[in-house]
Amino acid sequence: MKPYSEMSKEELEAQKAELTKQFEQAKEKGLKLDMSRGKPEPAQLDMGMGLLDVLTSSSDMKCMEGIDTRNYGLMDGITEAKHLMADVMSVPAENVIVYGNSSLAIMYDTISRSVTHGVMGSTPWCKLDQVKFLCPVPGYDRHFAITQHFGIEMIPIPMTADGPDMDLVEKYVSEDESVKGIWCVPKYSNPSGVSYSDETVRRFAALKPAAKDFRIYWDNAYAVHHLYEDKRDEILEILSECEKAGNPDMVFEFCSTSKITFSGAGMAAMASSAANLADTKKTLTLQTIGYDKVNQLRHARYFKNLEGMLAHMKKHANIIRPKFEAVLAVLERELGGLGIGEWTKPLGGYFISFNAMEGCAKAIVAKCKEAGVVLTGAGATYPYGKDPKDSNIRIAPTFPTAQEMAQATDLFVLCVKLVSVEKLLQTA
Amino acid sequence: MKPYSEMSKEELEAQKAELTKQFEQAKEKGLKLDMSRGKPEPAQLDMGMGLLDVLTSSSDMKCMEGIDTRNYGLMDGITEAKHLMADVMSVPAENVIVYGNSSLAIMYDTISRSVTHGVMGSTPWCKLDQVKFLCPVPGYDRHFAITQHFGIEMIPIPMTADGPDMDLVEKYVSEDESVKGIWCVPKYSNPSGVSYSDETVRRFAALKPAAKDFRIYWDNAYAVHHLYEDKRDEILEILSECEKAGNPDMVFEFCSTSKITFSGAGMAAMASSAANLADTKKTLTLQTIGYDKVNQLRHARYFKNLEGMLAHMKKHANIIRPKFEAVLAVLERELGGLGIGEWTKPLGGYFISFNAMEGCAKAIVAKCKEAGVVLTGAGATYPYGKDPKDSNIRIAPTFPTAQEMAQATDLFVLCVKLVSVEKLLQTA
Numbered sequence: 011m012k013p014y015s016e017m018s019k020e021e022l023e024a025q026k027a028e029l030t031k032q033f034e035q036a037k038e039k040g041l042k043l044d045m046s047r048g049k050p051e052p053a054q055l056d057m058g059m060g061l062l063d064v065l066t067s068s069s070d071m072k073c074m075e076g077i078d079t080r081n082y083g084l085m086d087g088i089t090e091a092k093h094l095m096a097d098v099m100s101v102p103a104e105n106v107i108v109y110g111n112s113s114l115a116i117m118y119d120t121i122s123r124s125v126t127h128g129v130m131g132s133t134p135w136c137k138l139d140q141v142k143f144l145c146p147v148p149g150y151d152r153h154f155a156i157t158q159h160f161g162i163e164m165i166p167i168p169m170t171a172d173g174p175d176m177d178l179v180e181k182y183v184s185e186d187e188s189v190k191g192i193w194c195v196p197k198y199s200n201p202s203g204v205s206y207s208d209e210t211v212r213r214f215a216a217l218k219p220a221a222k223d224f225r226i227y228w229d230n231a232y233a234v235h236h237l238y239e240d241k242r243d244e245i246l247e248i249l250s251e252c253e254k255a256g257n258p259d260m261v262f263e264f265c266s267t268s269k270i271t272f273s274g275a276g277m278a279a280m281a282s283s284a285a286n287l288a289d290t291k292k293t294l295t296l297q298t299i300g301y302d303k304v305n306q307l308r309h310a311r312y313f314k315n316l317e318g319m320l321a322h323m324k325k326h327a328n329i330i331r332p333k334f335e336a337v338l339a340v341l342e343r344e345l346g347g348l349g350i351g352e353w354t355k356p357l358g359g360y361f362i363s364f365n366a367m368e369g370c371a372k373a374i375v376a377k378c379k380e381a382g383v384v385l386t387g388a389g390a391t392y393p394y395g396k397d398p399k400d401s402n403i404r405i406a407p408t409f410p411t412a413q414e415m416a417q418a419t420d421l422f423v424l425c426v427k428l429v430s431v432e433k434l435l436q437t438a
Numbered sequence: 439m440k441p442y443s444e445m446s447k448e449e450l451e452a453q454k455a456e457l458t459k460q461f462e463q464a465k466e467k468g469l470k471l472d473m474s475r476g477k478p479e480p481a482q483l484d485m486g487m488g489l490l491d492v493l494t495s496s497s498d499m500k501c502m503e504g505i506d507t508r509n510y511g512l513m514d515g516i517t518e519a520k521h522l523m524a525d526v527m528s529v530p531a532e533n534v535i536v537y538g539n540s541s542l543a544i545m546y547d548t549i550s551r552s553v554t555h556g557v558m559g560s561t562p563w564c565k566l567d568q569v570k571f572l573c574p575v576p577g578y579d580r581h582f583a584i585t586q587h588f589g590i591e592m593i594p595i596p597m598t599a600d601g602p603d604m605d606l607v608e609k610y611v612s613e614d615e616s617v618k619g620i621w622c623v624p625k626y627s628n629p630s631g632v633s634y635s636d637e638t639v640r641r642f643a644a645l646k647p648a649a650k651d652f653r654i655y656w657d658n659a660y661a662v663h664h665l666y667e668d669k670r671d672e673i674l675e676i677l678s679e680c681e682k683a684g685n686p687d688m689v690f691e692f693c694s695t696s697k698i699t700f701s702g703a704g705m706a707a708m709a710s711s712a713a714n715l716a717d718t719k720k721t722l723t724l725q726t727i728g729y730d731k732v733n734q735l736r737h738a739r740y741f742k743n744l745e746g747m748l749a750h751m752k753k754h755a756n757i758i759r760p761k762f763e764a765v766l767a768v769l770e771r772e773l774g775g776l777g778i779g780e781w782t783k784p785l786g787g788y789f790i791s792f793n794a795m796e797g798c799a800k801a802i803v804a805k806c807k808e809a810g811v812v813l814t815g816a817g818a819t820y821p822y823g824k825d826p827k828d829s830n831i832r833i834a835p836t837f838p839t840a841q842e843m844a845q846a847t848d849l850f851v852l853c854v855k856l857v858s859v860e861k862l863l864q865t866a
Contacts, residue, residue, distance in 0.1 A: 275732035
């Protein structure tokens with residue numbers, strides 16, 4: 011089929027009639043599918059059940075420090091868990107604090123602490139007239155929600171195939187003292203799947219911030235979440251790059267096992283410089299006597315080391331890769347060459363990012379919903395939920411089965427076509 | 439032996455010589471005992487090991503909502519965990535949010551949220567010139583540390599045998615709009631072991647706060663922590679009392695299983711009015727996708743109900759009661775009638791509170807340390823670490839064995855005598 015933009019008004023009208031008929035038929039199927047959130051499917055969770063068997067007797071419960079993990083103490087995590095999470099992030103274990111089950115909670119906490127107490131002695135952000143964050147777009151809605159909650163002004167930064175537009179990042183960071191941070195998902199980005207190039211990481215490390223308390227919020231959520239064994243993205247390790255560049259304190263890095271073991275009951279960690287960690291611990295020690303060390307021990311014993319975890323993640327990949335491929339196959343077959351949409355083909359992570367014709371995303375998501383397929387809300391991938399082009403849609407293929415994903419994507423492409431035809435007819 | 443205050447200078451000198459000799463001998467024993475923190479002992483933790491066996495297969499993992507606890511979701515906790523924690527606090531389950539492993543973290547969070555976002559629409563505390571909290575003394579050092587961290591001015595309120603001095607509480611709360619809260623441990627208080635009388639609870643419920651965002655921070659940490667079967671304190675349920683008194687939104691109540699199952703890996707909960715919970719959840723939903731639901735399910739399945747938990751706590755009591763009794767026996771035998779110290783005889787909780795002669799607490803704690811027995815730092819039970827009378831010492835008898843506790847208390851009473859004699863000699 012030829013590109014929609016080359017169709018005459020009559021051809022478009024004919025298309026519309028045919029697509030509308032197909033859509034009505036699709037509605038009758040009564041689909042009920044959810045592609046809205048990056049959730050593991052049950053089979054992935056089943057793979058982690060061994061986790062619940064590693065600690066059974068009282069004699070199992072001491073960690074490397076010789077401390078009973080069931081009792082109070084060790085606020086910053088047990089050594090073996092630090093090592094495991096450090097290896098996930100490719101940093102030394104002494105740069106790691108292991109927390110509870112949610113890296114999002116660590117990020118919230120890190121921002122909240124900066125608002126009330128500043129960063130390493132800086133003025134608390136609540137005392138400043140203006141605080142801004144750079145937000146690579148499309149990005150992760152929950153990052154944006156945290157910054158918005160604290161009244162932090164968000165500046166969208168376009169993503170390229172190599173990561174955020176670094177010319178813009180450098181300009182804002184070096185010129186504006188009210189810019190205190192940037193949200194990054196450096197590997198298999200949410201939602202684009204893009205991994206930052208070495209040059210991008212080096213340019214991050216070499217930033218010359220106007221604000222002393224500027225930090226890069228490096229959410230390494232998909233560090234070990236490869237879809238393929240032979241095609242993988244790897245990124246430069248940011249902490250050591252920053253140190254080399256003379257900016258040792260510029261990064262807070264986050265990760266978790268939420269999409270490795272259990273989304274509801276994993277463990278999360280933060281890596282940063284000794285100075286940042288010392289500053290963090292000053293508050294942490296008031297906040298809790300310690301996180302769940304039994305769960306930390308459980309994870310460390312279960313995986314033993316990074317190799318154990320990577321072997322586990324290969325099995326995950328075998329489950330979710332066919333779903334990604336099912337979506338991509340339908341997109342290619344149905345939309346290839348039509349000029350009404352572009353999409354990413356990620357090598358890892360949890361999402362496919364789809365860009366519709368301008369002004370079509372909301373209508374597409376609404377149409378899908380009308381026929382029983384729930385997508386992430388259009389705009390969610392932008393600060394304040396506002397995609398200025400109304401173009402980006404995040405597809406989360408992991409939770410439904412591959413067959414369901416194919417069905418859902420069949421409907422999705424139908425809606426993309428129908429909305430695009432209607433859009434073109436408005437100006438034809 | 440007659441009261442020290444009735445001794446002549448010569449008698450005191452003779453006492454001092456004898457006690458100094460005993461102290462030097464005690465030092466030679468090279469004791470290494472810690473009575474500083476309220477930690478369960480290993481045998482208590484061993485009793486909870488069944489907790490790790492209740493969830494073993496994939497088919498065990500759904501909670502009452504039919505949701506897989508291993509996956510994301512259910513931010514405010516699973517229904518069965520809400521019911522269990524609600525029963526601990528004697529409140530309806532719909533008034534409960536179940537969190538992660540630390541009630542201290544909930545309290546920190548609740549204060550932090552009030553600082554940045556206010557309480558149910560009130561001005562955020564960080565925008566106010568002055569915020570004050572009432573602090574019943576002696577009290578829990580970690581409460582005071584949180585308020586101090588946020589620059590909140592702490593006003594000490596003396597404890598009586600019925601709870602805080604309510605005349606003072608009523609005066610401050612009704613007259614001063616900058617008074618935003620009061621820290622309470624209403625049952626088996628930390629450290630005095632006092633439980634609030636029904637009249638005290640009713641007077642709390644009937645407060646007429648000048649500040650709309652005044653809240654009672656009701657840390658019900660020892661709700662089921664009785665030492666005896668036949669002698670128990672029970673307190674009035676504060677939420678319903680407040681509602682009856684026309685103050686439905688005046689309380690945040692906290693509890694946890696830290697001293698029921700595992701101190702490092704239990705679950706914690708907050709109870710409050712529907713309006714407070716709704717306000718809390720507005721932030722919570724940005725902060726996390728959910729707490730550890732697997733651990734919540736584990737706890738709910740293990741105990742089944744409050745009766746199961748109370749049966750479990752009877753076994754705990756059998757372990758720690760002899761330790762309390764060992765301490766009390768030594769105190770009574772060695773210090774009874776000397777007029778140099780008073781102490782509480784709690785029916786539950788984790789502490790014995792000792793009041794030395796004025797100006798002696800720091801010296802006693804230092805002397806104990808010199809001979810190898812670590813106590814909670816003198817002053818820790820007061821805001822800013824400053825006990826104006828330098829009198830109160832918190833004794834935590836649970837972690838060491840009963841024999842160790844007797845040994846440690848032998849040393850303690852020796853130090854009390856020695857320091858008291860020295861004190862009396864200064865003015866003799």
